[in-house]
Amino acid sequence: MERKEMDLHEREFMHIHFRLSMTDMKQKLIETSIDNTLLEEELATANTKIENLEKQITKKDSELKSIMEVLYSNTSLSTGQLEWKIKGVKQKIENKEDTYSDPFYVGLYKCQGYIQWNCLNTFEVGVFIFIMKGDYDDKLHWPIRYKYTFILLNHINSDNNYEYTNQISKENLEKYPECFKRPTELRNDDSLGTRSFISNTEILEAKYCKEDSITLLIIIELLPAL
Structure with missing residues (x-):
């Protein structure tokens, strides 16, 4: 009888430990999912900033090209x-x-x-x-x-x-x-x-x-x- 009770307690302990482990794993998966979501949001923000910078660079390049064309056209007078x-x-x-x-x-x-x-x-x-x-x-x-x-x-x-x-x-x-x-x-x-x-x-x-x-x-x- 004592042996059966011990086995029963061991099984209950293992079930409890398993449930706790599963709960911990689920929590980690949730946290990982949240982290991934945040990372995706940060990447999206970074990509938006990069696109804006590329637009600014393109605009500046165009302005610089116009200035350089004026300089080139007048260089013979320098x-x-x-x-x-x-x-x-x-x-x-x-x-x-x-x-x-x-x-x-x-x-x-x-x-x-x-x-x-x-x-x-x-x-x-x-x-x-x-x-x-x-x-x-x-x-x-x-x-x-x-x-x-x-x-x-x-x-x-x-x-x-x-x-x-x-x-x-x-x-x-x-x-x-x-x-x-x-x-x-x-x-x-x-x-x-x-x-x-x-x-x-x-x-x-x-x-x-x-x-x-x-x-x-x-x-x-x-x-x-x-």
Whole structure:
């Protein structure tokens, strides 16, 4: 009799445990269902936000395209200028150290100044312009054509600066095509300018060189294609 009662109690205990387990499992399933519903709602909200952002981006892209079209149409009228202050001139001349300027833009064309302090061992300072690879090159006209001016500022008499001016001719375009083509690397392999801008002794005169520094202006005016 005692054995039967024990078996009965065990069965009742197992049934109770089973019912509790089932209840717990149902609760977890309900919670999981709620979590999934919340997750679906969050995903739906996120998708809506993404769609709205995509619409805004499309609108901004359209506005930017319109602005860029105006810039491209007017790029042939652009003039750009670099005011280039160069320090440590004496040492650069002694070391024959080539010097590059920071990049600057003329319209949407990216350019860079370049100096050879003892160009071809002639004791002359050569000044040149490189065309660099830019963000808008696929929208621009190539080969580029421009007028350029180099101005070495006179610190004593501003009316007596040292200047050199030239412009790209048809002959230049044919003879030095690498200077004016659309760049495929950081910058074109060739540059254009003058190999004898000023002697490397004259540039050290007090009127140009102040506290071992000079200031060189590079002015570029874009010209229509030939």
